[in-house]
Amino acid sequence: MRQALLKRSLPWVCTIGFFVLWQLICVVLKIDSFILPSPLEVWNSFTTHTALILSNALQTLITTVAGFALGVGFGLLFGLVIGASPTIYEAFYPIMIGFNSIPKVAIVPVLVIWFGIGTIPAIITAFATATFPIVVNVATGLATIEPEWQDVLRVLGARKWQILSKIGIPRAMPYFFASLKVAITLAFIGSVVAETVAANSGIGYLMMTASGRFDVPLVFAALVVVGVMGVVMYEVFAVIERRMTFWAVRSQEVVA
Amino acid sequence: MASVKESIIELRNVTMSYGGPDGVVALAEASLQIQKGEFVAVVGPSGCGKSSLLKLISGLHPPQSGSLYVAGAPVSGPLKICGMAFQNAMLLPWRTAIDNVLLPLEIVDSHASGYRRKRTEYRKAASDLLATVGLSGFEEKYPWQLSGGMQQRASLCRALIHAPELLLLDEPFGALDPFTREDLWDVLQALWLERRPTVILVTHDLREAIFLADTVYVISHRPGRVISKTHIELQRPRQLEDTYTPAFIELSHSLREQIGLRKRR
Numbered sequence: 001m002r003q004a005l006l007k008r009s010l011p012w013v014c015t016i017g018f019f020v021l022w023q024l025i026c027v028v029l030k031i032d033s034f035i036l037p038s039p040l041e042v043w044n045s046f047t048t049h050t051a052l053i054l055s056n057a058l059q060t061l062i063t064t065v066a067g068f069a070l071g072v073g074f075g076l077l078f079g080l081v082i083g084a085s086p087t088i089y090e091a092f093y094p095i096m097i098g099f100n101s102i103p104k105v106a107i108v109p110v111l112v113i114w115f116g117i118g119t120i121p122a123i124i125t126a127f128a129t130a131t132f133p134i135v136v137n138v139a140t141g142l143a144t145i146e147p148e149w150q151d152v153l154r155v156l157g158a159r160k161w162q163i164l165s166k167i168g169i170p171r172a173m174p175y176f177f178a179s180l181k182v183a184i185t186l187a188f189i190g191s192v193v194a195e196t197v198a199a200n201s202g203i204g205y206l207m208m209t210a211s212g213r214f215d216v217p218l219v220f221a222a223l224v225v226v227g228v229m230g231v232v233m234y235e236v237f238a239v240i241e242r243r244m245t246f247w248a249v250r251s252q253e254v255v256a
Numbered sequence: 257m258a259s260v261k262e263s264i265i266e267l268r269n270v271t272m273s274y275g276g277p278d279g280v281v282a283l284a285e286a287s288l289q290i291q292k293g294e295f296v297a298v299v300g301p302s303g304c305g306k307s308s309l310l311k312l313i314s315g316l317h318p319p320q321s322g323s324l325y326v327a328g329a330p331v332s333g334p335l336k337i338c339g340m341a342f343q344n345a346m347l348l349p350w351r352t353a354i355d356n357v358l359l360p361l362e363i364v365d366s367h368a369s370g371y372r373r374k375r376t377e378y379r380k381a382a383s384d385l386l387a388t389v390g391l392s393g394f395e396e397k398y399p400w401q402l403s404g405g406m407q408q409r410a411s412l413c414r415a416l417i418h419a420p421e422l423l424l425l426d427e428p429f430g431a432l433d434p435f436t437r438e439d440l441w442d443v444l445q446a447l448w449l450e451r452r453p454t455v456i457l458v459t460h461d462l463r464e465a466i467f468l469a470d471t472v473y474v475i476s477h478r479p480g481r482v483i484s485k486t487h488i489e490l491q492r493p494r495q496l497e498d499t500y501t502p503a504f505i506e507l508s509h510s511l512r513e514q515i516g517l518r519k520r521r
Contacts (some may be wrong), residue, residue: 247350
């Protein structure tokens with residue numbers, strides 16, 4: 001009981017401790033707010049520019065979720081295809097690794113040439129960063145099916161798509177939902193990076209203009225907001241994961 | 257008793273190997289005939305190709321040479337009349353016990369077409385079957401909420417729900433404790449007496465083989481050869497006490513000797 005309470009409070013203690021330490025360092029070392037603003041200064045900046053920050057944050061959130069949704073759709077589909085067929089997996093492997101190795105910030109200028117400055121390059125960048133872990137996880141889930149499970153179905157005369165739908169897809173779901181948590185945070189990175197390079201709105205754009213005006217507390221306020229959005233979205237998908245694939249995490253349930 | 261029945265499985269000089277013609281020979285020149293409704297047990301030392309025999313008969317793995325007929329037709333791919341159970345229950349963890357049992361009905365052609373329409377009827381049948389193996393009240397439990405013995409019972413139900421003509425059991429009780437195992441012998445015997453499928457049971461356990469089977473085949477150490485065929489004439493339904501009678505012990509001694517002798521040579 002006491003351990004459960006400790007487990008629940010630890011994340012809060014650590015997070016609050018982090019900000020307290022940050023504040024202490026700024027005060028004790030008398031760091032200029034131009035170099036590193038203290039959490040209180042960041043908070044002050046947030047309260048004075050609340051409307052500005054939140055409207056840009058909303059823009060970033062929409063961009064990120066749009067790119068993420070595309071990534072989920074494509075990642076799931078592509079992951080199923082290459083997971084179901086080792087041949088296709090082999091065929092696409094070099095291209096996949098190649099694409100993932102390209103820093104996504106490097107494709108933003110190309111996207112600007114194609115689509116102009118605005119939301120679309122940010123959505124595509126978010127999509128490009130979010131897709132890879134989903135593809136890999138879904139493919140792994142499919143490719144690691146126990147052969148005995150396949151035998152159970154094959155002796156009944158099951159066709160390949162039946163094995164896929166009855167065993168492959170359900171089996172890949174824990175991998176899929178686990179990847180969503182990672183993918184949503186990566187999507188934030190993608191969209192904010194794109195916004196800093198080529199956008200008229202969004203948290204990334206706000207940060208660039210603020211740093212242009214040497215308003216460092218506002219830059220930090222925007223950074224913290226991105227971090228908070230990431231934590232919230234991660235938690236949302238962690239809850240969805242637990243709901244959808246409770247059977248895969250049963251060991252902890254049984255022990256608890 | 258099994259004199260005028262037709263044979264459902266026929267192997268003539270079948271050799272099977274893994275990894276192509278130069279691979280490991282799992283089964284060498286096996287010949288056997290199994291009659292419709294017969295309960296056959298296959299025993300032998302581990303790694304002798306017992307499980308390979310099941311892969312062969314079910315059509316999951318092709319023979320290297322020789323001919324293999326099931327129900328009068330040569331086997332060219334996975335059969336559709338089989339039910340199969342393994343040493344591990346292999347239940348799907350995302351399905352409840354009853355949904356696991358229903359799985360074959362979603363797959364097998366003759367059932368799958370009318371599956372939606374007959375859903376309630378099928379659920380009733382599955383729940384009745386679970387009740388016969390002592391699992392009533394556990395229909396909605398997930399496999400990981402069941403003990404190993406219960407999982408294996410559910411696995412047996414899954415192998416039987418579509419009333420297969422051929423039931424292939426690959427050491428289904430091997431991972432269970434002796435009491436649960438003997439309990440399930442009774443369950444299996446009762447199910448067999450009621451439905452009379454043809455059963456091929458692969459096992460290490462001589463008592464299990466003699467208790468359950470009409471005919472016990474002994475396979476030698478790798479490469480596996482069929483070295484003996486023994487009819488078990490004990491009266492059915494057999495009782496657990498029968499396993500302690502002199503006749504039973506005599507049978508198990510003679511089978512034990514066949515396995516041991518060949519291995520030493």
